[in-house]
Amino acid sequence: MIKLTLKDQPTVPLEAEMLTPDQFSGLNLDAIRALPVFLGKRQLRVDDFFTVDGEPSDELEIHGDLAKVKYIGRAMTRGRIKVCGNVGMHLGAAMKGGSIEVTGNASDWIGGEMTGGLIHVHGNAGGQVGAAYRGSLSGMNNGTILIGGTAGLEVGMRMKRGIIAVKGQVRDFCGLQMKGGTILLMNGAEIRTGAWMIRGTIISLKPIKLLPTFPFACTYSPTFLRLIAKHVAPLGLSLPMDEQTGTYHRYSGDSSVPGKGEILVWQPRV
Amino acid sequence: MGGKVSCTLGEVKNRADFILYWGGNPAECHPRHFTKYTIMQKGKFLPEGRKGRTMVLVDIRETMSVKAADIFLQVRPGKDFEVVTALRALVKGNRVDTALVEETGLKLEQLQDLVDRMKRCKFGVIFFGMGLSMTRGKHMNSAAVLTLAAEMNAFTKFVAMPMRGHGNVAGADMVLRWTTGYPFGVNLCRGFPRFNPGEFSTVDLLVRGDIDAAFVLGADPGATMPQPGIDTLARVPTIVLDPKVTHTSKLARVHITTSVTGISSPGTAYRMDEVPLPLRPVLKSPYPSDEEVVRRIIAAVDKKSAWLPKPATMASGVM
């Protein structure tokens, strides 16, 4: 395992897209220390900010308050990164495989346009989780993102495939212009969930405020939920399935697009 | 995917028989908009002027502009996006939830009537103001109106346009686009332009405290930003160019007084419809122009060791 420890908080954001198992592959510690990082307009070295110890490996542990450190795990294809602390924007953006775990909070754009792998944030996340960058046709195209806390605006914007699960509440525009995939809301959302969605599924275990363009369709407990339940079980999440305890209400939309997406809201029996 | 479908103001003057103002108060904020460009003018194809046009105003409260409107639709605060999205569904004849529509403060019949009028007109235009673009939903509210207007073209001619506020903010968009490829919030730190609103927009940078110096011209963020942003401007070295000593000047390390745009400094400004206009200054100012001062600062920077990004900066494909 390679261990990096942040020496001092950078004064302005530090862009560190070199901090991935792929970039470290085949490099000894000195070579890793010499990799470039970008403090605003200055090109500096990894060891200007981090102490680097351990053995060359596909496993990487980063310690410190990295809230201003951006792009960790960018485009990684394999291996594992554990961030012990908070982390900055674009964590795991365009990631293809491997896994990232964050013990603290994460910022915006985590897993932006990712195509595979797993990101697990124990704390809160910012906005645009798994989203498309401005103007892009689609956001995350596979993979899994699990947020232990809350998440911000535009979670899963234009996502095409994959799963995003959030244990805390999410803010506005969750699933904005979604094209496919699944978003699991364990604790509901603020407003405009599923706005302009074309396809895909948003499941909320708490009642949520819907747009007028999501008319009620039916009550049901679809079998594919069992597949999703099986997929998220290893992440420590469980979906209520028992028809004795409740059902899902299905709202279809967004009829303004017009879209064939669905929002399933769990209704416990009273 | 929607888009942006617009026109210059003369097209509105000559043709628009349906004019919708959403979240703006032109009577007080753009006083000549009605008289010079829109409802009051006799147009080439609207010889009867005001009588030939329908004006609808959508806002959360009754403003001075209501008097000028044929129809006023009062929407509940924070419900604009819901209304526009419902309109997009109704335009296509799709289902909406009546009860949820009524939570917006408007009845389904009112929306249906609006849709019918929009489809019946020959040339429709929506002007949207900061009441729409600066409230909850922000850029998505603007996107909603722009998309509605684009989609209306399946039925009739329709355009939309933001009511730009500050003088030459449209010009800043234009200049940044041709020089950097992006309209605002452009990060040049890696030696080439990058764009990501929310990450590189000023209010976010200031509130997060992401910058370590600020150069402010043609604005007074010390009066308008949220307090944490103002704190950042006070903490880092801030430099201000302004014809007056502003709130920002008072918390800045450096202030330079400049001549007033259009009154003393010559040049170009863009109208809200992106038409460029020459400025005709009348008074000779005792102060240099912004243009001249910026040029002098560039000359002073040029004397120092040049900042030259290395090609490695591009290798990684960051956005």
Added chain:
Amino acid sequence: MTVTITQNATCTFCGCVCDDIELHDDGVKIIKTKAACSLGASWFVNHTAEKLYPDALIDGKEASVDDAVEAAAEYLHRANMPLVYGLSNVTCEAQREAVSLAEKIGAVIDSHTSL
């Protein structure tokens, strides 16, 4: 008092940017406007050629423009992530120079649009 009349002046107070304003000035003040709205009229009348403010301030103290320009250049050159912001109430020519400056100091450049 000689009064100069300027036709087709352009008002940059709001986004309408009306360019049909007639201005009467006495060399120091604009004393009369025609065609301008109330906002535009007060904008024109409230700006004069008088010297009401110091040329420049450094740390709140009066300074020469030369010294202020030097100080500005030093701060911006030294910064790791400077911001160039505003660009609304200035000419396109000034905006164009601001882009050039932002490029030389490796800045983020932004306008009111992003608010």
Added chain:
Amino acid sequence: MLRITGGKVYDPANGINGEVRDICIADGKVVANVEGGRTIDANGMIVFPGGVDIHTHVAGAALNFARALTPENQRVAAKFLHTKETRMGIGGQTPTTFATGYLYAGMGYTTVVEAAVPVLSAKHTHEELRDTPIVDKACCLLMGNNELVMDLLEVGEYEKAKHIVAWLISAAKTYGIKAVNPGGVAAWKFGKDAKQIHSPIDGYNKVNPGMIIANLAKICDELGLPHPMHLHCNNLGVPGNVSTTLETMKLLEGNRAHMAHLQFHAYGGDDWHTMRSESVQLAEYFNTHPNLTCDAGAVLFGNAVTITADGPWQHLLYQLTGRKWGNLDVENETGCGIVPYTYKGSNLVNAVQWAVGLELLLLINDPWRIFLTTDHPNGACFWRYPEIIHLLMHADIRRERVRALPEAALSRIYLADLDREYTLYEIAIITSAGPARALGMKQKGHLGVGADADIAIYNQNPDGELMFRYPRYVLKGGEVAVEEGEIRSVKDGHEFVCQPSYDAGIEDYLKPVFQQQYTMSFENYPVDAERVHGMQIAECSYQKTT
């Protein structure tokens, strides 16, 4: 002073076909001889007059609109770093202005014509061109839907219309005029199009597209403009549009005209399923009518952004693709539409378009009358020209590419049957000498004494694409602007404008009409000459030979 020695010179305007000879340069011009100064050893290299792009979209309101509309393209485009000599920028489909200059010069092109400028925003176009370094520039003014002109044609006031056109060219500081979908953009303001060139346009009783076309062509000739009317025909891009194009060409007999991006106007078939190439039919007519020139408007597979004043076509394309749509109607003058587009080899329609561009370049037998363009960024980006040159020079490579097309495309195109291969001499004609002559720019497109010393020097290489992509040297105005792919000196180019004469009394008619129909002050409408950077006035000395 500078001498280029030992290179094989291709200077078709002076009949020089690959002879080894020296080119001498002093004060930015080609001269007979120089003593002293720098010598460039061009042994093993070929020497071309600098490229001239007769039709491109690189500056102004429409392109700048497209930049804002497509951040996703910019993000993945080539980046230009801030250096001591050069400004930062972005390449791709809609390059920033600085990058545009570097990209053109970096490919050996030294003169470009921005093909679509509305009078109302001409100030803006000139500002952008000022920030487009190295290359020389000129603009075509959009005139095919100008209501001031159409209203006069409606009441039979041809002479007045002619003076208005001359006044507008002078006011906007442009070089020539362009008509885009004549009448169609005016109709688009009623939500319509003009598909029949002999039917009246919405809003008019008499004026039809044909009338606009014929009158504007005549006006250009009578004003003596060095470049004829630049025409984007009606029904661009639509299956079966070859009949419109042929009908249009017949209207032009007796006058000069430049047919822009002819590829987009050479289709047969009744709908998208039956669309086919009609390049043979079109080339046959074209070959026998020397009053016409054209540019290819070739298509290459890949991402593009379609940008045109043709508003109604762009609405159709938006509906067909479901992608983003930008539209900006310009009062009384024109419009513009923007839709991002991807040309795919697997798509039958795109396959036909790709073939038609090359077919026209091969079937039109006089290289002095067809020029290399892609209608940048509509058919492909200008920086991909070397790919097209390579295909023109190698029939076998073309056939190989044809084999990769869908089976169903093969019966709809002619490309595989064409054996012609361009020589270097002919490439020099379609990229430089020909367009310079069609533009009436006597100092461009050749290397004779007195010519501007705009010169591209390439390492001779059997791989034409490689050779033309990376010139060894590019000289602009006698200075080495590019050396081994690096920008060496960045000087601003000139802008050429025409000031055709008009009856000064025309303003008495124009001013009140303008004040009624426009929203700015008449006095603020023209572009001040000092706002046009490096302006050079070209003579309006064309005379019709009978």
